[in-house]
Amino acid sequence: xxxxxxxxxxxxxxxxxxxxxxxxxxxxxxxxxxxxxxxxxxxxxxxxxxxxxxxxxxxxxxxxxxxxxxxxxxxxxxxxxxxxxxxxxxxxxxxxxxxxxxxxxxxxxxxxxxxxxxxxxxxxxxxxxxxxxxxxxxxxxxxxxxxxxxxxxxxxxxxxxxxxxxxxxxxxxxxxxxxxxxxxxxxxxxxxxxxxxxxxxxxxxxxxxxxxxxxxxxx
Numbered sequence: 380x381x382x383x384x385x386x387x388x389x390x391x392x393x394x395x396x397x398x399x400x401x402x403x404x405x406x407x408x409x410x411x412x413x414x415x416x417x418x419x420x421x422x423x424x425x426x427x428x429x430x431x432x433x434x435x436x437x438x439x440x441x442x443x444x445x446x447x448x449x450x451x452x453x454x455x456x457x458x459x460x461x462x463x464x465x466x467x468x469x470x471x472x473x474x475x476x477x478x479x480x481x482x483x484x485x486x487x488x489x490x491x492x493x494x495x496x497x498x499x500x501x502x503x504x505x506x507x508x509x510x511x512x513x514x515x516x517x518x519x520x521x522x523x524x525x526x527x528x529x530x531x532x533x534x535x536x537x538x539x540x541x542x543x544x545x546x547x548x549x550x551x552x553x554x555x556x557x558x559x560x561x562x563x564x565x566x567x568x569x570x571x572x573x574x575x576x577x578x579x580x581x582x583x584x585x586x587x588x589x590x591x592x593x594x595x596x597x598x
Contacts, residue, residue, distance in 0.1 A: 458484075530577050
């Protein structure tokens with residue numbers, strides 16, 4: 380005859396065995412489910428990645444074509460104009476790209492000439508620049524070289540902004556130069572009357588400040 384204590388142990392063992400069996404069957408069902416689901420998930424992810432790659436490639440091509448369609452490229456363009464006093468100027472370049480959205484020209488190897496009449500021509504060259512025909516400005520830079528016909532100075536500066544309406548040339552990123560009166564090193568400059576008057580200002584270590592006016596007295 381089985382003792383009550385032995386019967387309890389037997390029932391407990393059977394319960395543990397049944398529980399372990401149920402856990403094993405549940406784990407087996409999960410493994411079978413994973414084996415079915417994981418390949419599908421992998422295929423979905425791979426398909427999504429491939430779709431995204433193709434989509435980005437197509438969109439990049441569309442954006443590139445749209446950008447190109449909005450640009451007009453010109454070889455060796457030459458723009459002619461006059462300032463408010465009727466003095467002529469030309470804006471030339473090795474190449475130019477016109478943005479249809481803004482109407483501005485991005486210049487490659489620009490060369491700008493301001494004609495004072497006779498031999499007094501102020502010439503500017505640079506590595507690049509932008510011609511805003513509507514605003515009547517030409518922004519040149521970097522590596523700007525200014526051969527000033529009015530003063531005889533040759534100036535180098537990182538940037539020059541030319542107002543084609545007034546003929547005034549300005550820059551605030553430093554300037555160096557040499558001419559009949561010696562050398563110059565200043566923080567900013569302004570060239571008025573298409574070279575007939577040049578004003579320099581200095582800050583910090585560049586203390587120079589003055590005006591060159593070859594056609595009259597200057598400060």
